[in-house]
Amino acid sequence: xxxxxxxxxxxxxxxxxxxxxxxxxxxxxxxxxxxxxxxxxxxxxxxxxxxxxxxxxxxxxxxxxxxxxxxxxxxxxxxxxxxxxxxxxxxxxxxxxxxxxxxxxxxxxxxxxxxxxxxxxxxxxxxxxxxxxxxxxxxxxxxxxxxxxxxxxxxxxxxxxxxxxxxxxxxxxxxxxxxxxxxxxxxxxxxxxxxxxxxxxxxxxxxxxxxxxxxxxxxxxxxxxxxxxxxxxxxxxxxxxxxxxxxxxxxxxxxxxxxxxxxxxxxxxxxxxx
Numbered sequence: 001x002x003x004x005x006x007x008x009x010x011x012x013x014x015x016x017x018x019x020x021x022x023x024x025x026x027x028x029x030x031x032x033x034x035x036x037x038x039x040x041x042x043x044x045x046x047x048x049x050x051x052x053x054x055x056x057x058x059x060x061x062x063x064x065x066x067x068x069x070x071x072x073x074x075x076x077x078x079x080x081x082x083x084x085x086x087x088x089x090x091x092x093x094x095x096x097x098x099x100x101x102x103x104x105x106x107x108x109x110x111x112x113x114x115x116x117x118x119x120x121x122x123x124x125x126x127x128x129x130x131x132x133x134x135x136x137x138x139x140x141x142x143x144x145x146x147x148x149x150x151x152x153x154x155x156x157x158x159x160x161x162x163x164x165x166x167x168x169x170x171x172x173x174x175x176x177x178x179x180x181x182x183x184x185x186x187x188x189x190x191x192x193x194x195x196x197x198x199x200x201x202x203x204x205x206x207x208x209x210x211x212x213x214x215x216x217x218x219x220x221x222x223x224x225x226x227x228x229x230x231x232x233x234x235x236x237x238x239x240x241x242x243x244x245x246x247x248x249x250x251x252x253x254x255x256x257x258x259x260x261x262x263x264x265x266x267x268x269x270x271x272x273x274x
Contacts (some may be wrong), residue, residue, distance in 0.1 A: 006253045043068040047079040049094040056117050057106055061086050064100065077101040091117050110189055110223055111143045123223045125189065126232060130217040132243040138217060147255075148232070151179040152240040180259040182235060183228055185252050189221040213252040 020141040050065040057063070078099055081083050088105040091114060115125055129150075134140060142233045153175040193215040224232070235242070258264070266273050 042071045044071045044074050044078075045076055045080045045083055047085050047100045048096050049096055051096055051099060053090055053094040055091060055093045056089060058089050059085050059087065059100075059105075066188050067097070072220050075101065076101070077103050089114075089117050108189070115189060115221070115223075119223055122225065124226050124229050126185065126222050126224055127192075128222055128231045128232065129236075129242075130219040130220060131241075134200065134244045134246065135220075139246060140188055140191065140217075140220070140244065142188055143249070144188045145249060145251065146186050146188060147181055147245040147247065148183045148186060149179065149243045149245060150182050150235050150240040151177055152238060153177050177263055178259050181255075181257040182231055183224070184254055184257075185247065186222055186224065189223050191217055192219040194218050 007139055045066045046069050047064055048067050050063055053059070064085055066082065078101060083243070084102075085100045085105060087108065089108050090100070090104060092104050094100065106117055110118050110119055110120065119125055140146065154177075155175050155188055215261055265271065
């Protein structure tokens with residue numbers, strides 16, 4: 001064998017030896033890493049949506065499920081048990097498998113925050129000015145039940161009102177005051193207040209709790225049927241005088257009430273009027 005051929009075979013042998021060594025090294029590395037890959041990652045239970053859910057949906061146990069996710073990927077606000085989310089209202093739409101986060105939930109109670117998500121269907125939120133004495137002494141709180149009473153001067157006509165032609169109505173004879181209960185058992189959703197030490201027209205702040213000092217009441221928010229909301233608007237626009245009557249929180253009775261005018265008082269108390 002020539003000297004050149006011997007060198008060639010030696011080079012080939014060296015290359016094969018290097019390749020074999022490389023294969024052995026890679027195999028050893030994989031074998032060493034295999035036990036590490038088999039070690040389970042640390043996970044935490046997370047509440048996720050079990051089905052698509054629209055914003056405003058009140059969550060039930062059937063809407064939710066638990067997934068175990070790597071702990072270092074779980075964001076702040078994630079919930080670990082279905083009980084924490086069940087019964088709450090979601091303020092965002094959720095897809096299947098999407099995490100349910102605490103700051104995306106609100107209480108179903110309409111006296112809470114985020115009223116647009118918890119207001120019952122068929123109801124509208126309206127504001128009522130605190131023009132009565134009960135409001136000035138700051139007795140009414142969110143969740144209270146009230147009756148709304150009004151006094152309004154109503155004109156009387158020469159003809160019965162149903163027979164008066166609106167285009168040629170007879171001149172008013174006089175105005176008679178009537179006092180009546182316009183709405184009963186209305187829930188006060190929330191009470192808006194001015195900042196402490198400022199006038200009632202100042203910026204709105206949340207109502208205080210416990211012994212905290214309270215700013216002046218600037219408005220009540222009520223949840224009403226649309227037709228009842230129109231009744232309140234008419235009375236407001238007609239400059240009727242309002243007073244609120246506070247109920248026991250458990251009293252939902254519809255009380256019969258008869259409108260009161262001067263003739264009613266004369267009759268009831270047998271006043272000696274000639």
